[in-house]
Amino acid sequence: MTPIVSKLPNTGTTIFTVLSALANKVGAINLSQGFPDFDTSPILIDLVNKAMLSGKNQYAPMAGVLALREQIAIKTKKLYGSNYNPETEITVTAGGTQAIFTAIAALINQNDEVIIFEPAYDCYAPAIRLAGGIVKSLELEPPDYKIPWDMVKKLANSKTRMIILNSPHNPTATILQKQDIEELSALVRNQEILILSDEVYEHLIFDNQIHHSMASYPELQQKSIIVSSFGKTLHATGWKAGYCIGPEYLMNEFRKVHQFLVFSVNTPMQYAIAEYLKDENTYLGLSNFFQEKRDYFREGMTQTRFELLSSAGTYFQMATYQKITDESDYDFAIRLTKEKGVAAIPVSSFYSKGTDHHVLRFCFAKQKETLEKALEKLIKV
Numbered sequence: 001m002t003p004i005v006s007k008l009p010n011t012g013t014t015i016f017t018v019l020s021a022l023a024n025k026v027g028a029i030n031l032s033q034g035f036p037d038f039d040t041s042p043i044l045i046d047l048v049n050k051a052m053l054s055g056k057n058q059y060a061p062m063a064g065v066l067a068l069r070e071q072i073a074i075k076t077k078k079l080y081g082s083n084y085n086p087e088t089e090i091t092v093t094a095g096g097t098q099a100i101f102t103a104i105a106a107l108i109n110q111n112d113e114v115i116i117f118e119p120a121y122d123c124y125a126p127a128i129r130l131a132g133g134i135v136k137s138l139e140l141e142p143p144d145y146k147i148p149w150d151m152v153k154k155l156a157n158s159k160t161r162m163i164i165l166n167s168p169h170n171p172t173a174t175i176l177q178k179q180d181i182e183e184l185s186a187l188v189r190n191q192e193i194l195i196l197s198d199e200v201y202e203h204l205i206f207d208n209q210i211h212h213s214m215a216s217y218p219e220l221q222q223k224s225i226i227v228s229s230f231g232k233t234l235h236a237t238g239w240k241a242g243y244c245i246g247p248e249y250l251m252n253e254f255r256k257v258h259q260f261l262v263f264s265v266n267t268p269m270q271y272a273i274a275e276y277l278k279d280e281n282t283y284l285g286l287s288n289f290f291q292e293k294r295d296y297f298r299e300g301m302t303q304t305r306f307e308l309l310s311s312a313g314t315y316f317q318m319a320t321y322q323k324i325t326d327e328s329d330y331d332f333a334i335r336l337t338k339e340k341g342v343a344a345i346p347v348s349s350f351y352s353k354g355t356d357h358h359v360l361r362f363c364f365a366k367q368k369e370t371l372e373k374a375l376e377k378l379i380k381v
């Protein structure tokens with residue numbers, strides 16, 4: 001064997017893959033990896049078929065099919081009030097993760113510091129390290145996982161190049177509030193700090209709260225690359241389609257990497273999504289749709305010994321389990337899957353130090369029957 005120096009020596013297989021594989025193997029109900037167990041709209045599938053049958057099967061333009069970029073511009077203007085030029089400020093990506101990786105690869109230089117908040121989605125830190133950047137993480141704590149802005153201020157310095165935000169937040173299901181936006185604005189004002197804003201769950205916000213997109217605040221918008229995901233918006237995680245928007249000076253750099261990483265994204269899906277998004281109800285209805293599932297799941301969980309944290313957005317519900325066991329969250333998640341037949345994600349996996357607050361993340365993007373069956377099992381735990 002030729003010796004290699006691993007670029008990510010401490011990285012294993014993602015927890016999502018581990019738990020989903022285990023759930024499949026033992027036949028457990030899979031509330032671990034976040035994906036719907038119901039299908040995307042037949043209308044959308046029909047539109048993809050039509051695109052394929054009408055010969056839309058060769059490379060899309062590098063930045064994405066223009067009709068789709070135009071729809072993204074319209075949606076962003078309507079929801080957040082800001083203008084993005086489809087020609088120069090919007091790029092269609094192979095999902096949110098690719099957009100995040102590309103943004104970091106394009107904008108982070110050797111020894112640049114990047115602030116992230118843990119629990120953090122697991123792709124941020126490896127992408128920063130591969131780019132030669134330095135991860136500066138701050139831990140958030142249950143039950144409310146509020147960003148400690150005074151500590152952020154202390155951490156930020158002249159080497160800080162980027163801060164990664166994620167709202168609605170995976171895994172905690174919290175959302176940024178107006179006050180966070182004010183703190184963030186004060187932090188980056190007159191500083192050379194860029195914002196990478198992971199907004200892949202932008203349309204899944206509950207209880208009539210609003211999504212504070214970076215695109216809503218001109219001062220922040222100018223410094224932000226914003227990432228969204230059609231996987232979440234269209235119940236089609238397997239299509240690996242998403243996009244990113246940002247001011248031209250950032251998007252220029254983004255596209256330099258994008259063109260050599262994926263070049264372009266599959267064509268027929270883009271034509272289909274462009275057509276489908278013309279009906280705004282396709283995304284405006286998502287909050288109600290998922291809130292119903294959240295409420296059903298939460299109601300059922302009150303009959304278990306789990307204790308629920310709040311869920312303001314995303315399709316995740318966090319729960320603690322002090323009344324059940326003092327096992328580590330990882331051990332408990334594995335045992336829950338194998339012995340009790342329900343898979344969930346141990347939240348310690350989202351902390352670089354493995355910090356274990358004894359919290360599991362459940363995905364409720366499931367059919368009512370699936371949730372019902374899972375609840376029947378969880379009640380017995």
Ligand code: GLN
Nearest residue numbers: 016017032033034035170
């Ligand atoms: N975003 C999904 C989740 O949080 C996982 C996606 C993946 O497995 N890479 O569960």
